[in-house]
Amino acid sequence: xxxxxxxxxxxxxxxxxxxxxxxxxxxxxxxxxxxxxxxxxxxxxxxxxxxxxxxxxxxxxxxxxxxxxxxxxxxxxxxxxxxxxxxxxxxxxxxxxxxxxxxxxxxxxxxxxxxxxxxxxxxxxxxxxxxxxxxxxxxxxxxxxxxxxxxxxxxxxxxxxxxxxxxxxxxxxxxxxxxxxxxxxxxxxxxxxxxxxxxxxxxxxxxxxxxxxxxxxxxxxxxxxxxxxxxxxxxxxxxxxxxxxxxxxxxxxxxxxxxxxxxxxxxxxxxxxxxxxxxxxxxxxxxxxxxxxxxxxxxxxxxxxxxxxxxxxxxxxxxxxxxxxxxxxxxxxxxxxxxxxxxxxxxxxxxxxxxxxxxxxxxxxxxxxxxxxxxxxxxxxxxxxxxxxxxxxxxxxxxxxxxxxxxxxxxxxxxxxxxxxxxxxxxxxxxxxxxxxxxxxxxxxxxxxxxxxxxxxxxxxxxxxxxxxxxxxxxxxxxxxxxxxxxxxxxxxxxxxxxxxxxxxxxxxxxxxxxxxxxxxxxxxxxxxxxxxxxxxxxxxxxxxxxxxxxxxx
Numbered sequence: 001x002x003x004x005x006x007x008x009x010x011x012x013x014x015x016x017x018x019x020x021x022x023x024x025x026x027x028x029x030x031x032x033x034x035x036x037x038x039x040x041x042x043x044x045x046x047x048x049x050x051x052x053x054x055x056x057x058x059x060x061x062x063x064x065x066x067x068x069x070x071x072x073x074x075x076x077x078x079x080x081x082x083x084x085x086x087x088x089x090x091x092x093x094x095x096x097x098x099x100x101x102x103x104x105x106x107x108x109x110x111x112x113x114x115x116x117x118x119x120x121x122x123x124x125x126x127x128x129x130x131x132x133x134x135x136x137x138x139x140x141x142x143x144x145x146x147x148x149x150x151x152x153x154x155x156x157x158x159x160x161x162x163x164x165x166x167x168x169x170x171x172x173x174x175x176x177x178x179x180x181x182x183x184x185x186x187x188x189x190x191x192x193x194x195x196x197x198x199x200x201x202x203x204x205x206x207x208x209x210x211x212x213x214x215x216x217x218x219x220x221x222x223x224x225x226x227x228x229x230x231x232x233x234x235x236x237x238x239x240x241x242x243x244x245x246x247x248x249x250x251x252x253x254x255x256x257x258x259x260x261x262x263x264x265x266x267x268x269x270x271x272x273x274x275x276x277x278x279x280x281x282x283x284x285x286x287x288x289x290x291x292x293x294x295x296x297x298x299x300x301x302x303x304x305x306x307x308x309x310x311x312x313x314x315x316x317x318x319x320x321x322x323x324x325x326x327x328x329x330x331x332x333x334x335x336x337x338x339x340x341x342x343x344x345x346x347x348x349x350x351x352x353x354x355x356x357x358x359x360x361x362x363x364x365x366x367x368x369x370x371x372x373x374x375x376x377x378x379x380x381x382x383x384x385x386x387x388x389x390x391x392x393x394x395x396x397x398x399x400x401x402x403x404x405x406x407x408x409x410x411x412x413x414x415x416x417x418x419x420x421x422x423x424x425x426x427x428x429x430x431x432x433x434x435x436x437x438x439x440x441x442x443x444x445x446x447x448x449x450x451x452x453x454x455x456x457x458x459x460x461x462x463x464x465x466x467x468x469x470x471x472x473x474x475x476x477x478x479x480x481x482x483x484x485x486x487x488x489x490x491x492x493x494x495x496x497x498x499x500x501x502x503x504x505x506x507x508x509x510x511x512x513x514x515x516x517x518x519x520x521x522x523x524x525x526x527x528x529x530x531x532x533x534x535x536x537x538x539x540x541x542x543x544x545x546x547x548x549x550x551x552x553x554x
Contacts, residue, residue: 033112035072037132039090043160044078044134047090050098050111058093059102060124061086067106068114069132075110077156078134085131092126140177142237144195149183149241152195152234155203162201165229166191166236172433174237175286182260184240184319185286192232202229242284242319249299251427253287253343256299259307259320261327266305270295270339272328277311278341281320288344301335308333347426349389351446353404358392358448361404364412364425366433371410373425374438375400382418383446385425391470393449406440414438454491456551458509463497466509467549469517476515479543480505480550488551498554506546516543 033052040046048059061084069081099122104114141161145151153164166189174186246265247255257268257278270293278290313323347366354360362373383398414436418428455475459465467478480503488500 033110035075035111037072037076037078037134038093040131040133044073044076045090045132047088047093047129047131048072049093052098055096057096057098058126058129059098060122061128061130062122062124063098063101063119064130064132065102065104068102068104068111069134070106071104071108071111071114072132073134076134077139077160080135082133082135085133086128088127088129089131091129093129094126097124097126097129140180142181142195143198145238147241149178149181149239149243150195150237152198152236153177154198154200160201162203163198163229164235165202165204166233167204167229169235174235174239177237178239179246181239182243182246184242184284187238187240190236190238192236193234195234195236197231197234202234204229240284240286240318243321245281245284245320247281247285247287247299247341247343248302250340250342253282253285253345254299254341256297256302256338256340257281258302259309261307264305266307267302267335267338269306269308269333270337271308271333272310273339276315277313277320277323278343279315280311280313280317280323281341282343284319285343288348291342291344294340294342295337297336297338298340302338303335306333306335306338345424345426347424349386349425351386351390351392351404351448354445354447356450358387358390358450359404359446361402361407361443361445362386362425363407366410366412366426369410371412371434372407372440372443373416374411374414374436375442375444376436376438377415377417378444379418381420382416382425382428383444384420385418385422385428386446387448389424390448396447396449399445399447400442402441402443402445404443404445407443408440410434411436411438411440411443454494456495456509457512459552463492463495463553464509464551466512467491467551468512468514476517477512477543478549479516479518480547481518481543483549488549488553491551492553495553501552501554504550504552506550507548509548509550511545511548516548518543 033050035048035050036056037044037046038049048064049056050059051057064084066081066084069084073079073081099120100116100118102111102114102116104111108114139156141154141156142148142151143154143163153169154161155164169189171186171189174189178184178186244260246258247253248258249255257273258265259268260266273293275290275293278293282288282290308328309325310328311320311323311325313320317323347364349365350363350370351358351360352363363370364373365371378398378400380395380398384395387393387395412433413426414431416425416428416430418425422428454470455468456462456465457468457477467483468475469478483503485500485503488503492498492500
């Protein structure tokens with residue numbers, strides 16, 4: 001500071017007597033470092049060149065690491081650094097070679113804000129010029145829409161804003177953009193010039209958004225470059241426009257609840273949150289309905305603010321912030337007491353053309369359209385995921401070649417490979433939605449054992465009540481026509497409720513309001529779990545009043 005502020009600093013001071021930090025201060029005051037990437041395939045890849053004063057200089061590969069590359073990509077509006085490449089990957093420079101080593105942390109906004117250390121005696125040739133490859137994009141925005149959540153898609157690439165051509169634009173990428181902009185989910189991707197054409201460059205490229213990408217910055221962007229885009233081929237999107245609520249640290253439709261006040265996102269305390277509120281949030285996120293809410297930081301505690309808003313939703317609201325609510329600020333709510341939601345998911349699954357709800361052709365509902373699944377790589381493990389997801393017990397057989405008849409319309413999934421632990425079929429590895437090389441003769445089918453789980457309803461304890469069975473995705477009462485003490489004993493053991501004391505007849509535990517399932521439950525004396533007992537001919541039926549299956553366990 002003394003040297004910079006001294007009124008008689010010589011025109012060409014000698015720096016050898018000052019510490020390196022003083023040199024950095026004088027350089028930063030005097031000149032700005034400009035930078036560019038040269039020789040690459042796009043504006044966001046190439047040989048690193050810096051200009052300090054009037055001359056462009058290349059940088060030696062030993063003087064620039066990945067942290068510095070991250071700063072360069074960010075400064076140029078080129079997204080994230082992918083890698084650094086030495087040995088003049090994009091050709092050798094011809095001018096001077098930068099003699100300083102950049103010592104960036106990685107979060108600096110400009111390269112000139114990084115400290116650097118001089119290596120005056122270093123020997124480095126243009127054969128060692130370093131290059132950087134960035135992910136290729138910086139930020140997204142919507143232009144010319146009637147709201148901040150609709151418009152023409154613009155992308156910042158190589159320091160310039162331009163329109164995205166729709167040649168590789170689809171609803172999945174649009175959905176992820178809406179989430180990225182905190183605008184809910186994508187309602188449509190209208191074609192044409194609904195939102196104008198823009199006056200900047202037009203960027204083209206493949207934006208590969210998979211089902212588990214909840215932020216557009218996580219979607220790979222390849223082969224991006226300026227191109228001629230046919231008139232009317234600009235990428236457009238209309239988002240649902242519900243801001244301020246999201247699920248994190250889980251899947252697209254499950255996770256810790258976060259809400260936003262101003263520019264601050266924070267976890268939501270579980271003290272004023274119920275299933276009705278969660279239903280609205282799931283609907284807002286295009287994730288169906290709320291299956292459960294869970295406290296105790298099921299999806300992690302988070303590290304930021306904890307909000308304690310009290311929502312009072314009727315259940316018909318389209319957005320969480322349309323509900324009546326009170327903002328209680330940031331009280332003493334522990335991160336361990338934040339709430340989580342598991343939604344049913346935007347996609348649906350069913351079996352059709354079979355003899356029961358647990359057998360038939362596999363169909364998936366995606367983007368509000370039912371479609372089939374191709375048999376490429378299909379096996380019993382994938383079929384088992386279907387049975388489990390539908391609450392249909394275990395898989396008995398898997399069927400090919402349109403066994404349950406050929407479907408029509410979309411073929412949604414192909415090359416489906418499951419590990420067996422997935423909770424939904426679309427969580428398995430597969431091609432992108434709708435990407436296949438199949439005909440409907442290859443539609444798969446599944447036959448399941450026919451039941452999914454048991455529970456006791458309306459009892460005074462958790463170990464007594466009316467027997468309910470989950471079958472075909474629905475909970476219903478079990479008719480007692482095939483119910484006996486042996487089966488009751490197996491159920492008590494399965495529920496960790498000891499053994500069966502009695503199977504009282506009548507309406508002791510009510511009648512329920514769901515379907516009534518009937519079938520033969522053949523439990524032998526060596527069956528210790530009801531799920532091990534064969535269930536046959538299960539179907540919805542008329543059950544005489546007072547014929548519900550009941551049990552009292554020890």
